[in-house]
Amino acid sequence: MFSLALLDLRKSIASWRLWTLLGWLEVRQRYARSRVGPFWLTISMGVMIASIGMVYGTLFGMKLGDYLPFLAISLVMWTSFSQTVTDGSVAYINSGQYIRQASTPKLIYVLQVIWRNAVILAHNFVIVLVLFALFGVKSWTTLPLFIPALLIYIANALWIAMVVGLLSARFRDLPQIVQALMQVAFYITPIIYRPDSLNRFSFIVEFNPLAYLIGVVREPLIGQVPSALTWGVTIGMAVLGWIVALALTGRYLKRIPYWV
Template structure:
């Protein structure tokens, strides 16, 4: 089982030219014949951040100097995670024609989803860079921590996408369930509000693993160091999650062509 999935993963990584090209082409085709092209992603995200920032910043009585960078990082990173998981759930289903006709490594289609969303993240991240340049960061020495934090963040998003893709290929109602769960997770995760805002219901944040994931990538960009607990939870999630995802995928890898 592990030998089979290890071979598939190795072949998929070796085919990086294929899944990076396919992922980039999907982004370009989505905005074909548009003068602005993929930067419509940046514009729409910027408008959403500006609108939510003004409305909720006023409701919460917060300074725009602190709230806008917080909100921008939260929304940009959450969007990447949510889209990776949701699109990962459809990865095998949407590529069913290729899977049935050619003996390609299956994890190529998951890597394609992850790469596509990293390209979208790069476009949306322009907003974060602009806000950091305008408002500054409390501690610039914290910024390098964002690199390992992003790696852990995407590793967690990838193993969840792997499981979502495998189970969705077998159970076709699951993509709709995943979309609903992602929407619920958005409201119970501190994205548009600060983690300490719930007070009496702080346990919602403390026991929410997605809150630790968001905090991991958000803290360095607003000049704070992620707590030791956040590092431990997210790294532990990545290790356990990858073991489960690889074992499950390896066990049912040969059945995917029949499911799709």
């Protein structure tokens, strides 16, 4: 069961030229004949961050120099995660014609989703860099922690995309459910507000694994060291999630062409 999934994953990674090319072509086709290209996403994200930052920064009584970087990092990373999971739920469905016609590793279609959203994340991350230039970096000593945190973040996004992609190929109502759940998760995850802002309802954050996942990549960039609990929860999510993802993939991998 695990051996079949690991073999497919190994072959998929070895075919990196294919899934990087497919992901890059999707980004280019979406903004074909546009002078700005994917940076339209950056512009729209920047406008949204500025608008929300001005309103909620005033409501929360926070300095823009503190709140805008917090909000920008939160929204940029959450948008990437949410879009990866949502796109992952239709990864096999949208690639059904390729899966039925060619004998290729199946996980290349999930890796294609990861790569495409990584490219978009890189475009949107420009906003964070601009805010760092305007307001300064909070702490240079915590910045290196962003690298392992980002790897943990990607590992979690990847296994979730693998699971929802596989289940959605079998149950076609699931992509709509995933999209609705991600919208709900946005409001109960500390993205617009700080984790310590809920007071009596702090359990919403304490028992929300996505809060730790966003926190582990956000805190090094705002000058904080993620707590041991944050590292433990996110690493534990990755380990357990990959076990589940590989088990499901190994068991149902050969059924994907019949489902799509």
